[in-house]
Amino acid sequence: MKLPERITVCEVGLRDGMQIEKTVLTAEQKLELIHALEDAGVRVIEVGSFMSPKAVPQMANTDEVFRRLEQRPGVEYRALVGNVKGVQRAVDCGCRKVKLNISASRGHCLANLNKLPTDQMKSFLPSVELAHAHGVAVSGSIACPFGSPWDESIPLEDVKEIIGAYLAAGVTEISISDAPGMAMPRQVYYMMTELQACYPQCRFILHFHNTRGMGMSNIMAGMEAGITWFDGSLAGTGGCPFVPGAAGNVSTEDIVHMCDAQGIETGIDLDRLIQAGRRTEGFIGHPGDSYILRAGKNKDILLDIPAGQGDNPTLR
Structure with a gap:
């Protein structure tokens, strides 16, 4: 297998993880989780979103969190x-x-922002110009490139058109x-090989x-x-409120x-990181969807059986 020596894991739990939760975390709780992530060595943290508080009330205090956050050197x-407006x-x-x-996806774009993808692309340049005028860096995101509940498949050319619009606005990340969780490993490998x-x-x-x-299979395919940069969410929390059945x-x-x-x-x-994940579950009041929080690390279950005491016929 051609695996990288190192990858970067970007934490999105405070935004994507929390945006669908019934429990709205306070600014203090979010800051506590951010500090826990920093202490664990996470160097890219998605703190929240600047979307309409009416549409996503869980993100209404993102402004307060940033104002109170002491940003550490070396952490994004x-x-x-x-x-x-969000910029x-x-x-x-x-x-x-x-x-x-x-x-x-046209359908997802309409459900999420009430706009078609072609209309949304027109907002890239003014948003980037405003951000850069104030020294704010900009990255981009493309949702549903592997398919959506509204589209059985998404033409790769549609994805490339969006990338072209980002590049025209000066966005390269x-x-x-x-x-919607519809991707398959072969599809991921093909698309990312082609796009790179x-x-x-x-x-x-x-x-x-x-x-x-x-x-996890799709991450391995990536x-x-x-690819050496991947998003993850503490405790496996999250889901898009505009995608039916999203986990x-x-x-x-x-x-x-x-x-x-x-x-x-x-x-x-x-x-x-596990401690931070358990803290997340405590804040939201229910278990997340993390295998490691449920079962523990591989090393946690290795048994030290004295010689001669491990003869169990049921394991033969």
């Missing part, structure tokens, strides 16, 4: 925005990186986001939801294709555990 703190909110509260979002060949100037980030249990993101704990077991460096302390 970003937030999702939908338009120029201005980011500027006003001290957010230094924003992520634009668009869906490659792009997240490929499987919000066509756009070598871009950094691609993969973002998978585990709706149908394919999240690694095989040469949580791939658990950050699961990603780091898998990498640790295969000798792939992440720079993240798994034990501290």
Whole structure:
């Protein structure tokens, strides 16, 4: 297998993980989780979003969180925005990186933003210009590139058209986001191999939801294709409120555990990350969807059986 020596794991639990939860975390709780992530070694944290509080009330205090956050050197703190108004909110509260979002699915784009993808692309340039005028970095995201509940398949040319619009606006970091959890490994490998060949100037980030249990397999396919940046969510929380049946993101704990077991460096302390995941579950009041939080690490279950005491016929 052609696996990388090191990957970067971007934590999206505070935004994508919390945006569908009934429990709205306070600014204090969010700051506590951010500090726990920093202490664990996470170096890219998606703090929240600057979307309409009426549409996503769980993100209404993102401005307050940024104002109170003491941003550590070497850690990237970003937030999702939908338009120029969101960029201005980011500027006003001290957010230094924003992520634009668009869906490659017409149906999803209408459900989420009440706009067609072609209309949404027109907002890229003014949003980027405002951000850059205030020293705010910009990345982009493409949702539903592998399919959606509204479209059985998404033409790769539609994805490329969006990438072209991002590049025209000066955005070269792009997240490929499987919000409905429909991607399959062969599809991921093919698309990411193709996109990297066509756009070598871009950094691609993969973002998978585990709706149908394919999240970790898709991450492995992404690694095989040469991708080294992946999103994860504490405790496997999350889901898009505009996608029917959407489940949580791939658990950050699961990603780091898998990498640790295969000798792939992440720079993240798994034990501290697990503590942060359990804290997340305590805040939301129910278990998340993290295999590691349920079953523990591989090392946790290795038994020290004295010689001569392990003869169990049921295990033969």
